[in-house]
Amino acid sequence: MHDIMDILTVCIFFLTIGFIFWKPNINEAIPATVGAALVMLTGTVTLSDLGAITETISGAAITIIATIVMAIVLESFGFFNWAAEILTRSARGSGIRLFWLTNLFCFLMTLFVNNDGSILITTPILLMMLKNIGLKNHQKIPYLLSGALIATASSAPIGVSNIVNLIALKIVHMSLYMQAAMMFVPASIGLLLLAFLLFAVFYRTLPKKLPEIPSWKLTPGGHPLMGEAPPKAYRANLMRGILIFVFCVRISLFVASYLHFPISAMAVIGSVLLLGWRWFHLKVPPIDMLKKTPWYILIFAFSMYVIIYGLRNIGLTEWLIHFLQPLVTGSLLHASVLMGGLLSVLSNMFNNHPALMVGTLTLTNMGLDPLTLKVSYLASVIGSDVGSLLLPIGTLATIMWMHIMRKGGVKITWGQYVKVTIVVIPITVLFTLVLLHYWVSWIF
Numbered sequence: 269m270h271d272i273m274d275i276l277t278v279c280i281f282f283l284t285i286g287f288i289f290w291k292p293n294i295n296e297a298i299p300a301t302v303g304a305a306l307v308m309l310t311g312t313v314t315l316s317d318l319g320a321i322t323e324t325i326s327g328a329a330i331t332i333i334a335t336i337v338m339a340i341v342l343e344s345f346g347f348f349n350w351a352a353e354i355l356t357r358s359a360r361g362s363g364i365r366l367f368w369l370t371n372l373f374c375f376l377m378t379l380f381v382n383n384d385g386s387i388l389i390t391t392p393i394l395l396m397m398l399k400n401i402g403l404k405n406h407q408k409i410p411y412l413l414s415g416a417l418i419a420t421a422s423s424a425p426i427g428v429s430n431i432v433n434l435i436a437l438k439i440v441h442m443s444l445y446m447q448a449a450m451m452f453v454p455a456s457i458g459l460l461l462l463a464f465l466l467f468a469v470f471y472r473t474l475p476k477k478l479p480e481i482p483s484w485k486l487t488p489g490g491h492p493l494m495g496e497a498p499p500k501a502y503r504a505n506l507m508r509g510i511l512i513f514v515f516c517v518r519i520s521l522f523v524a525s526y527l528h529f530p531i532s533a534m535a536v537i538g539s540v541l542l543l544g545w546r547w548f549h550l551k552v553p554p555i556d557m558l559k560k561t562p563w564y565i566l567i568f569a570f571s572m573y574v575i576i577y578g579l580r581n582i583g584l585t586e587w588l589i590h591f592l593q594p595l596v597t598g599s600l601l602h603a604s605v606l607m608g609g610l611l612s613v614l615s616n617m618f619n620n621h622p623a624l625m626v627g628t629l630t631l632t633n634m635g636l637d638p639l640t641l642k643v644s645y646l647a648s649v650i651g652s653d654v655g656s657l658l659l660p661i662g663t664l665a666t667i668m669w670m671h672i673m674r675k676g677g678v679k680i681t682w683g684q685y686v687k688v689t690i691v692v693i694p695i696t697v698l699f700t701l702v703l704l705h706y707w708v709s710w711i712f
Contacts, residue, residue: 273311274312274583276306276310277307280306280307280310280578281575281576281578283303284575285619288300288619288664288667289667296564296664297565297571300568300571300572300575301568303575304570304575312578312581313577317577321570322570324435324439326532327531327532328431328434328438328532328569329431330532330536331431331535332431332434332565333563334532334536335385336381336382336385337539337543338381338514338538338542340561341542341543341546342514342542344546344550345507345546345550349393351373351393352393352394355369355370355373355397359478361480362476362477362478363477363478364474366411366478367410367411367414367467370414371414373415374386374390374415374418374419375418375419377389377390377419378418378419378420378423378429379425379426379429380515382430382431383422383663383665384431384668386419386420386422386665387420387665387672388668390419391412391415391672391673391676392672392676394412395412395676395678398412402478403479405678407474407475408678409473409684410466410470410473412673412678412680413688414470417657417689418462419665420665420666421459421653421654421657422459424455424649424653424700425448425459426444427444427451428531428535430653431565432569432620432621432624432625433653434531435569435573436624436628439628439632440641442642443525443528445526446642447646450646450704450711451649451704454700454707455650455700457700457703458697461700462654465695465696470688506549510542513541513542513545514538514542517534517541517542520534520538569621572621575622580626585630586633588626588630589630592606593634596631596640597634600639600640600705600708600709603643604644604646604647604702605698605702605705607627607644607645607647607648608647608650608655608697608700608701609651610627610651611624611627612651612654612697613655615652615655615663616658616661619656619663619664620653620663623651623652623656624649624652628645631644642708643704646704646708647701647704650697650701651697654696654697655693657693658694659689660682660685
């Protein structure tokens with residue numbers, strides 16, 4: 269009977285992941301919740317386990333929800349339309365300059381919000397902007413695909429840009445401050461390499477000169493995070509003030525981590541202050557956040573972790589420990605390259621959320637010394653945040669991106685996607701993993 273329940277738990281995991289891949293337009297929280305309920309029924313996750321799961325993911329989930337609330341508030345001010353307008357003006361008719369500005373925009377949005385929120389924000393804006401510029405569909409692909417890859421990979425430098433990274437930080441007992449100190453430099457240099465590789469791949473396709481735009485205007489509406497149309501007149505000073513405020517909130521998260529103050533509490537304080545600012549300027553009460561906030565992220569994270577916990581309880585992590593321990597304990601370079609490579613493979617097979625959770629739970633039970641554990645974890649993050657981009661199904665962000673692209677009328681096939689990623693992703697991942705080893709060896 270026990271073996272049957274173990275087999276059922278494994279089948280539930282594969283069916284849940286398979287359904288998310290098969291129906292990306294359906295809210296991923298639905299199959300995850302059904303899967304979690306079925307795992308509970310098998311008995312592989314007990315009621316007492318739910319308390320440990322809640323403690324592990326609650327802080328990360330609240331932090332991510334708070335940052336998405338800030339993104340919704342920014343949209344109310346018309347901030348993203350304003351940013352896209354600046355992008356177009358700053359390009360000054362150069363398609364190449366627009367390419368670099370687009371990637372910078374996507375990078376900053378992930379740092380200020382998170383990877384999933386960045387895709388939801390930037391992709392519709394880029395679709396509208398490129399349409400208004402007058403580019404043909406094949407000319408839009410370099411901007412949209414490179415923007416999506418950069419936006420998703422940009423969650424690697426800081427843990428607060430990705431909910432699964434935050435959950436994993438909690439599991440390995442690593443502070444946000446320490447994660448940034450060890451990861452920001454190698455991951456950012458890796459992102460720069462990724463941007464240059466994308467530029468080399470797309471150079472011939474990029475229009476050198478953009479069409480003339482008689483009266484550029486972003487049409488309000490059609491944006492997943494957008495409610496009412498933004499105000500007709502918004503002042504640049506107000507926008508800069510909001511940007512500085514959000515930047516200060518992000519910095520405060522690292523200060524909070526350093527001072528051992530709850531990161532989630534600091535994120536909530538920032539969101540509440542920004543909501544108050546909006547109420548004062550736009551006379552919009554905060555009650556609309558109850559409807560606009562994507563609460564399903566909490567449900568998805570919790571449900572997915574229940575399923576992974578079930579796999580852990582039936583011995584998956586012990587099997588992985590037996591396989592990985594001799595390889596990881598060889599040296600820091602082995603730990604970095606092997607864990608990053610393994611998580612890249614697992615992420616493209618099963619999606620990066622469950623892959624990183626399984627990998628992190630495995631690492632914590634290996635009895636590794638603190639430095640090897642941290643390097644192995646950070647390498648796992650590189651694999652799950654960057655290596656996962658090899659296939660469109662590797663991350664929820666790219667699954668959502670493909671769906672938004674189809675809705676926006678720009679078709680991109682798996683073949684077109686992989687033709688680019690097979691060139692740029694393996695090189696970027698290997699380079700970043702090796703650089704992580706040398707950077708950590710240098711600072712320690």
